[in-house]
Structures are given as C-alpha cells and as structure tokens.
Amino acid sequence: MRSRLYPVFKYTVIALWACFVAGPFFWAMTTSFKNANAVQGGPTYIPWAQYEPTLTGWRNIFGGAGGIDVIDPFINSAIITIAASAISLALGSLAAYALSRYRFKLGFIKNSDIVFFFVSQRIMPPVVLVIPFFYLLQWGGLLDSIPGLVIVTVALLLPIAVWVMVDFFNGIPREIDEMAMLDGCPPFQTFVRAILPNSLPGLTVAAMFCAVFGWNDFFFAFRLTFTEVQTLPQAVVALNSSIPPWWTLSAAALFGVAPLVLLALWVERLLSKGNLSGAVR
C-alpha cells in the first residue's frame, strides 16, 4: 500500500521543515557570540572556525555597556503575562461556559453573535485602540503601571480565552453539569467542581495562547508606559537604534523565547498523553 520510499520522503520533509524552523534560532545563536567585526565580515556560522566568539552580546543584555538590562523587564513581563492570562482565563472560561451551556437571546443577538463579539475584538487594528487606551488609563491614573497594562492585556487576551474555551466546553457532555447540579451543586459550584477540573487541556491551550500573546505584546506595553514599567519586548526594542547591535539583539531574542519554550514542552506533553482531545474543535 505504502511505497518503500515513503519513510525516506517523510523524514526528508520533516528535516527540511525543521531546518527552516530552527534556522533563525541557529543564526541568532551564532550571531549572539559575534562582535561588530565578525558581523561585518559577512555571514559566518561556526564559532572558532569562522570567527572568534565573544560574550559581548550576552553581557550586554545583563546590563553591560551599550546594552540593556533584561532582568527587571523580564519580571515585569512575567507578572503582567501571568496576571492578565489568569484574569482572562477566569473571566473567559466563565463567559465561555455561559455561552456553551445557556441560551441567550436579546433581540436578534444570540449566542453565536456574542461569541463573535468576543472574537471580533481581535479584528480591531491596535492603532485604533492605543490612543483611547492612553486617555482611559490616564483617567484611571493607571498609565505606566502594571495594573494598567494588565487591564489592557486582558482586553487582548479575553477574546482568545473565550474562543478556545467555548469550543472546549462544547465538547464536554452537558450531562456532567446536570449530574453535578443534581448532586447538590449550584451553578457556580457545578462549574468549579465538575467542569473546570475536566477542562485542564482546554485551559492549557488557552493559557498558552494567552501567554504567547501577552508575553509578546509590544505595541500596547510600549505606548502606555513611560519609565516605571518596561516589559521584555520593550527592553529588546530599545536596542533597535540606527546602529543595531546584531549580537545583543540575538542574545535578547533568545533570552525572551526561553520561558515560552518551557511552555511548549508542557503543551506537547499534554498532546502526547492525548489529553488535548477535544481541547480544540
């Protein structure tokens, strides 16, 4: 049925794609150990053989001269990402649960319209939002503060959380809710005790999307803060002047990806266990 060449074909394709995916990381890795002269000498790949590696790039992201300090921004990014993701997941899964389990009708507005309202927030070009957000946060005295950024980030993440969780909850039999209620749980307890514990895969996927979008948000964090709160992407972008130090930029890029790679490992573990079944439908 399958030709004997199939495995060869399969591994070739996988390997090609893997090279494409890993290429930029490899390039960033090797560039992060270069200095100006090594960069200007044209593209080289192998340290020692082709260029003399230095640690300048890496030193520069930890407060070295001509660099930045990524530690504080890292902590800020972590706090904002975790807080905003948690709030988005909480509010998002509550709303998604309602949209999955109850029928809403308000004039011509039905459940699917409400879901669309959530998702459609992602269509808004960020440019539209940023100036009004500025005035909104100023009004609340929340400019340049972590709570301010958390609120804004929630607006970005909530649609994602709702989108993932509605689909996920739709895959959980309603009878479980009913049974929990019959077993004496009021609706909120039903949600917390019977549905949420069975939603871990869905929550993980949603959390991953939230973390990715929250962690990597540059646009809003950049424009709604002044000096107090710097997030990691902001810190990295601060390197983007007319003389871009490729080496520092590369080191910073790799540093910023690291925590999310751990997240990818976790998601993959759930995938392998088959626990994500029904997480995305």
Place this chain on the structure above:
Amino acid sequence: MNLSATDLSLTVDGVDHLKNVTATFPPGRLHTVIGRTMAGKTTLLRALAGLQKVDSGSLTLAGSDFLKTPVWRRDTAMVYQQFINYPHLNVFDNVAFPLKRAGLSRHEIQRRVRQSLASVGLADFEKRKPSQLSGGQQQRVAMARALARGTGILLLDEPLANLDYKLREQLRDEFKALFSDRGDTIVIYTTTEPAEAMMLGDVVLVMHEGRIIQTGTPQEVFERPATTTVASIINDPPMNIFGGRTEGGQVTVAGFQATHVSAHLTDLPDGAYQFGLRATDVSLASSGVEAEVTFVEISGSETFVHVVVGETPFVVQIEGIHDVALGDLVKLQLRPDRLFAFDEQGTLVRTPSYDLASVERR
C-alpha cells in the same frame, strides 16, 4: 410526600414532548415509565428533576411547589442512559461527590460510599478512574452514586439501554434487589422494554407522544391494555393488531373466520373492531391461515417469524429454533380465546380472561 404532576406540557418546535401529563408518584413505590423512543419519557424525568423547564402545568412535592425548587435542592438523583460519571474523579470520589456536597462527615461519607459500592459489586474498584472501567461497571458507579445519597427521589433514565443483552439481564436482577428496600424513596424508572417495566415496576405508566396513556399495576396494564397503542408498547414483540368484524357472534379477522369464538367475545355487538393477539398466541401449524414469511429473527431460544396474511402483518413467536425461510408459505393458528377486542378508535372493549401466571417472565 407525594410527587404530583398536573397538566405538565412542553412543546418544542411544534412537537409535543409533554402533553398534559398528570401523575402522582407516591413514595416507597417503584414507577416504571414505558414508552417508545421519543415518547417523552426522558423529558418527563428531566422535568421532574428540574433540568427541563415546562411550558405549563404544576409540580408539587408534598403539596409545595416543586417547580420553583432549583435542581440542586430537589434532593433528586438521576442515572442516565449514557454512563455519566465525573471523568476527573476516581470511583470512590465519584460516589462521594454528592455526599460531600451534602456536608456529611468524612467518616459517614466513607461508610456510605463503601456500602454503596459494595451493593453494586465494585468494592475493589475505588481507585480506578471511570475511563478504566467497562460500560457496565461505569453504570454501576453511576448507580452507586445515585443510591449512596439516599435521596427522596431517584430517577433512572433507561439505565440499561446501552448495555449488552447479558449485562442488561444481570443488572436488571440486581436492580430489583437494590430497589426492594428503598424505604420512602420515590423511584421512577423509564424503559422501552416491556419485560423490564413489568418486572421492576410497582406501578407502570405508559407514555406515548408526550402523554401518559395508561397507569396501573403491571398486571392491570398487561391484562387490560387500555388502547391498541398500549397493547403494542407493552408487548415485545408488539401485539399483533388487525382489523375484523363480528357478526352474530362470529368473528372474522384477516380474511378468515374463527372456527369457534371464545366466550369473552360472544356478546360483542355486531360491527367492525380491531383485534389484538400476542405473538405467543399465534403459532405455525399444518393447517390454518395461509401466510407468507417476510422476515425471520432468532433470539436466544426463540424464533420470531414475521409474516403477512394478505396485507396484514403478523409476528409469530415460537419456541426453539425453526427452519423457516424468507418467502416460505406457512399456515397460522390463532388462539381466539386470547383475542383482545378494541373498538375502531382503538379503545379496549373486551379482554380475554387471562391467567397471568401463564405469561412467562422474560
């Protein structure tokens, strides 16, 4: 503490799911609701549990309005046709779940869970997750959870429907024992299986197209099916129903004349009727009415032969395995003394004197 439903009605998209359902469920009795698929049985249970809102009608428990009571305060347990358990909890915690909600002490919870699991024969499976159990075991867990709480109302929605035949028989027997000492519990059990309804029920309610069309003890319902519909629902295979006439004490059915008319039909006024005859009361013989075989089912030790006489279909149930082939021409013997007579609207007018003891319990 009677649970009383009055005129419960529910229409969805023009289809009646419940139509003026009025019934009283006294405690300490096991009620079986029998009806075909989509007859409204599940809807009725869900309405009683509070999971389904009704359009109109009232529901009271011990005289107080039960419709206003939210689901989680109805002190009701339900076992579903699908094997529904909490996937994230192990067997022990599944059974303990409602007990914890009820705020029982840990000790008491443990005692009741163990007892309940033992009663369904799952004492050794406490630590398993539902997904690691077979279908029958999963349903036992669901049963154990429903029983452990000792709720005032216990609803079972075709709990055996999704099990294979062997398990079904086994669990049915176990249920009989489990329900025998439920004290003041109101138990309502729905099924499509006449035998299950008859065997388990103290009271049988027959549902059809959203209505309760007959209520009575199994014997009453069996002996005196109020209509042709009931007769068809409570018999498996469904009772053979066919048109006929009586004229001067002579009964003509399906193109042949009864040779001798049983006493219970002699006083029928002349006219057109519908007659019913259980499949067990028809047999194949060397002489009789000519019929053509359309379908043969062999189930266990019995053979069901579907035939047509002219246009009228019959099912014949005969013991043992018989070599009858499709298209064979056979001869039927009917037992006139077992004929039920219904008027043209389908209402029972004469019933044979029946010896219930002679009906085999399947």
Place this chain on the structure above:
Amino acid sequence: MRSRPYRALVAVAAVAALTATACTAQSEAQHKPKDKAGLFKPGSEISYKKYGKDYPATKVKDVPGPCSYDSISRKDYSGQTLKIISHAVPVIGEPTQLHAKQFEDITGGKVEVVNVPFGELHQKILTPLQAGQPAYDVMFYPSLWIGDIAPYLAPVPKTYLDSPGMKDVTPAYMDVATWNGKVVQYPVDGDRHYLKVRTDVLEDPERQAQYRKATGKDLQVPRTWAEYQEMAEFFGGEDLDGDGKANYGSAEVTKRDDLTFSAFISRAAPYVKNPDVKGGVFFDVKTMTPLINTPGFVRALDDMVKAKSTWAPGGANFGLGDEIFSFGGGQTLMSYSWDDAFIQAQQPESRIRNKVQAAPLPGSAEVYNRTTKSWDRKANQAPYFTWGWTSAVAKASRHQQMAFDYLCFFSNEANAALDLTIGRFGVNPYRYAHFDPAFWEQQGWEKDVAESYVRTLAGMEKSTNRVFDLRVPGVNQYMSALANGVAAALAGQSSPQQALDGVAEEWSKITDQIGKDKVQSAYRDVVALEDNS
C-alpha cells in the same frame, strides 16, 4: 479551587482602586537639591572604565565650572527621581544611560531612563505632553521636532545659558535650540550632513591613472553631485581594497521610513538654495506654496534615482545603520550623512581607520532660481544643518532643576570630550572646543584625517548659504510624505516629477490641516536662519 476566579476578580478591583488613589496624590512644588560635600577634586581625571569593561580607558580632566563632576557632586538629589526618555541604545541612548548612572552615583538621586526606537520616539514623547501627563522630565529627541514640542518645554534658565560650556556652543546650534526667541533645547550634540570618502582609493596613483584614462578627469574628492555620480559609477562592483569582497560607489539612507528624507534634502540643497533668492527653500514663506516639486528638487531626485546603480546590494533599503556599516565597514567608497559613519570608520578596531576623509557635501554647477524660474549657472554650495539630537526639559516637570543639572552634567566638558570619541554614542562636535584637530589626533587620528574633519565641520559654520530642517509643527507628516514620494520614485512607481508633485499636493493638505498661520509663523523663523536675517 472553588473561589479562585472570584478571588482574581477581587484582586484586580483592589489593585485598580489602590493604584488609582495612590496616583492622585501629587505635590506641586518644584524640588530643589540640598548641598553636600563634593566627591571630586577640581581637575580630577575622569574615565568611563568603571561603568563597563567595554568602555575605552581614555581619561580626561574634569574642567571646572557649574556643570563639572565636582560641582554636580555637591548637590544632594537623594529622594528625587528624574524620568528620561531617550533614543534606543546605543545612539544617544547609551550616553543618556551612562550619564544617568554617573549622575545617580554622584548626587544620590534616582534617574530612570527609557530607550525608544526612532520611529516611536515622536509619538511617545508627544502623546503624554499633549494629554498633560507628566511622563518625562527630560527628553532627548531630534531637534527638528522643536515646532511640535516647544509649547511644552521649559526654557533653559539663565544660569545654565551663562555657563562656559553653553557659551562655547557654536551659533548655528544655539539657533537650532531657539524657538520664538527663547532657548528651549539644551544642546548636547551637533549634527550636519557631510561627505565621507575613502582616501586609500582616491589617492592610489594607479586608480587615479585609470580614472583619468576613462573620464579625462582628475580623481579627487567630488565637488558636485555630478562628479559624485561619475566616480561612484566608475568604481562600482570591483574589489578595490583587496579584502576579497566587492566594493561599491555610494551608500545612502534609502529605507523609506528611516531617514531618507534627510538624505534627499542633502542631495537637493545645492540645487534649491540660491543665495540670491530669499524667502524659503521648502515653501514660499509668503504664500506657503510648497516648492518641493520645483526643478531643483526634481533634479535632485533624478540624481538619486540614477545613483541606484552605484549602491551596494540592498542599498535601496538602507537605514542609517546600514549606511554607517556599509561605509564604516569599508564596503562603499563614498557616503554622506551624519558623523556616525565617519566615526565608525575611525574606531580603533576599524579596517579603514585613517583611510578616510571628510569633505563638505557636494555642490552643483548651477542652482535653480525660483523668482526667474530659470537655472543660474554658478557653482553653488549649501551646507545642510541636518537635525541632530537635542534635549529639553518639560514645562510640567517638578524636577526642573535636577533635570537641567542632569543635562548640564551630561554635556560638561569632560563628558562631551569622552562621548565624542565613542562612535556609537552619536554625540558629535557642537562647541568651538571640539573643532580642534589636536583633540582628534589624541584619539589616534592621523593629522590629515583630523584636519579634514575639523575643516569640514568648522567650514559649515562659516557658510552663509545654509539649509535648515523644516522646523514647523507637523514636521513628521511633511517628511513622511516626502519620504513616500522619494521612495516611489526610487522604486520606479512614478517619475521624480510625478512623485514630487504628489508630495507638494500632500504638503498643501497638511498645511491646511495644521493651520496655515501656525506653520507659516514657524517657518518664518527657519527662513530667517537661512536668509541670515
């Protein structure tokens, strides 16, 4: 598990409420420093070495004065925080950070610096200013934005204007810092466009002979854009310096939303700035009619489109950084823009150190006269005082004295001297003291190189036919429209004339939008500088 979602909600509400109340408490008074003992002896040696092992070990003497290490270290700013916005690291951003650290160390105050890429800086500075949000005390930005930002700036107090360092700033840069007669920007950098060439190629007898044979002309630093083009074409694509890689004629800033508009103005300056015609280069200041589509500008754009063939690979998408590396790294023979590429070439580790020379921007053999609508046939030079980095203090700042002290410290003689030597800092000569070849020779520059550099810079100061930036409100819109037109012509999407007609149309719209009077009154000041009136 049960209460988690609710707890999160409550937490958010609480945090929001707390923050809201905390942020409303503000005091109005200006904060003054206390006195403390100084940390430096007068004239002590200053070096950046202790702030990072990558800094050069160069030492300079602390020059006594109100801004010296000694004087500033006598002020106690502990308990105060200064908020600064600056350009990305390293150009101007790194010295901002470095001097912030030093300032913290010697005054006990706290200085927070945020570094922002060029494209974002304008909006990031202006939005809070316009919203009345006291976001930053000190702002570093390109000086041409003065028209947008001036209304929100605190004038430089007299004490600082009277400091020796300030007195030494050349008149051109004091002019750049002045708005409506008040000095509102604190000069920390001097910028202009000029020409850089590779002397190792230009002075190679073999190349000179080749060039003469081919063109009949002497190989020398180009004096006009036509000569520049001819030379760039001649040398394009060969390996001229024996490093195994091809060299190219010209490197220019061409990436659309980078600083292309400045490169284009450099090319246009000699065609459009006619010393005999007064009243504006970009607009006719009387009518505010755009002149951007007049023949002078069109010819410059024609030139630039022709120059495409002389650019290095990717040269049509060069940002300033690419230009710096392309010339500074020895890939191209000639380039024109700010000092950065030249300083980069002169870095100690550079391959082409002391093989470069600075010269005034090329001129032209004729210049357009818009009153007679004809070309005046005469050699013309028009130095372009391209915007550079400047700094200013917000009017709304409650730490104005600390802010000015920081800027005065930033630009004190010792710091300025050290900053000038670190190419990536982007700090370039702006005081007479910096126009001294001896200073550059001390940095290891050869005499010829240092002299050509100082002569070029000082010569620009002497010129009376200067071009300044369009220092009016909304300058970004004008320049963005210009860059778009230039890019369209470079990409071949439209002819230079069409492209610039489009720009002129855009400009009229922008003027209407912003308000003709507003733009006109600001532009009058620019014209006054250009017309030396």
Place this chain on the structure above:
Amino acid sequence: MDGLRRHKSMFLLPGLLTLFLIIIFPLLFTIRVSFSGWNVSNPQMDFIGGANYTAMLHDSRFWASITRLLLLAGGTVLIQYVIGFGMALLVWREVHGRRFWRVLFLVPMMTTPVVMAAIWQTIFHESLGPANDLLGMLGLTRIPWLTESGPALVALMTVEVWQWTPFMFLLLLAGLLSLPREPFMAAAIDGAGTWRTFWKVTFPLMAPVSVAAVIIRLIEASKLSDSVYVLTSGGPGSSTETPGYYLYIKGLRDQQTGYGGAMSLTYLVLMTVTLTVVAALLTRALKLKGAS
C-alpha cells in the same frame, strides 16, 4: 438547563462587561475622533464633518494596501494551513523523535514578532545575511530580498509563515489527536489507500478545526504590520505597505489621529464583513466536502 436564567448572566457578564467596558470607550472615541481634525499640532475633538472620510476615499495608498493585504493574508494563511496540516499529519502517528519535532515546530510562535522580524532582517541582509549566502552555496543568484517588491513580498511572507505556521500546526495536531478511530478502521477495512483515506476520512473530519484555525489566523494576519515595519518599512516605494502599517504611519507616526480613526473604522468594518463572509463560505464549503 433552562430553569437557570438567573445564573447564566452571572457567568457571562463579568467577562462580557469587562471586555465591553475596556472596548467601548476606545470604539466611541475612535468614531468621534474620525469626525475631527485631531492631529499632531491640534489634539482636539473639533468637528470637521466627513472630511476625513472623503480624503480616505481618494487615498490610493490606503486602498492599494487593502488589496495587497488580501493577497498577503490569504496567501500566507493558505501556506500556513497546508504546511501546518502536512507537518501535523507527519508527526501525528508513529515517527522517530516525535516529541522533539512537535516541540520544535511549536517554538516559532512563542517568539516576539518585532524581535524576530529584526533577526529576519539580518537574515535577509543582502551582503551580510545568510539567506543570500545559502543561495550562493547552492549556486543560485543572490536575491535583492528587501529592495525589489517581488522578493520583498516573498521575504515578508516567509517571516509570517515561519512565525505562525506553528499556530496552525498546534490546532490541527490537537484536532487530529482527538479524532475518533472508527472511521479510520472502516477505511482500512475498505482497503482505502493513504491518499484516499486522507480525502475521504481525515480531511472531512478535520473540517471544523480547519475552519476555526483558518479564520482565527486570517484575523491575526490581517493586522500584519510589525514585520513590514522592521523588514521593509513598506518599501520599495509602497509595494509592501499593509493597512496595519499604513494606519500606524498615519495614525501614530504622523499622529493624524482623526484621519487614522476614519481609516481604522473603515478597515474594521471591511474586515468584519470580509471575515464573516469568508467564515460562512468556508464553513459551507467544508461542510459540503464533509458530507460527500
């Protein structure tokens, strides 16, 4: 579950209201500002009628960028879908090093787009970057990646494909892993080949996941702007300008807030309509496919 009307809003409202409150002000603000002449030197809510909208109608850059976006977003999402689906199929079942591949294929979406775009810019650097170097090693001609419109669009799409194919990959892999086994067994019994099984079983079963993944990617791709900014800043000329980037130039960089508002709203309406229609069409097309 209908007897619980009181409780359903308790679940929905916190999220809905939060989003509504966060979004409603910006939306109203934008609507209002689009009728004002708010710009850099006049940051005020005056009223200039529909002037911004009239100007927009004649703004060929804006409309050209929208047409370009249709190609860019549609093209990249299609490529992402095909590759994402292909890779998900390849590492779905038994394959050596399955976990490694899966994690690796997920990682690009974890990276910060602005930062990675800067790295990509170094990759596409015509003389110092590895892209042309590799082409050279393969004996191919160097490509002016960022200075000619064709290659620049390719470079842009490459970055987008690199960054966001993992998103498709994840959704589709999760979808594959949750498929029931029975249809595959049935197909095997019928003796269907790999290709046939894919078209007759896998693809139809994956239709709902596919639609969801494609739509959500289209939404995200329509905002394409960061990589444009870093890689080409819209050039050469305006040949890589997207609406997201053009809005950024006008609305933020030039601070023509009023005009930016008018364009943003128009864009929002256009995108909402387009995406709704596309979603409906895709759903129908794939449902038909699933039914056949």
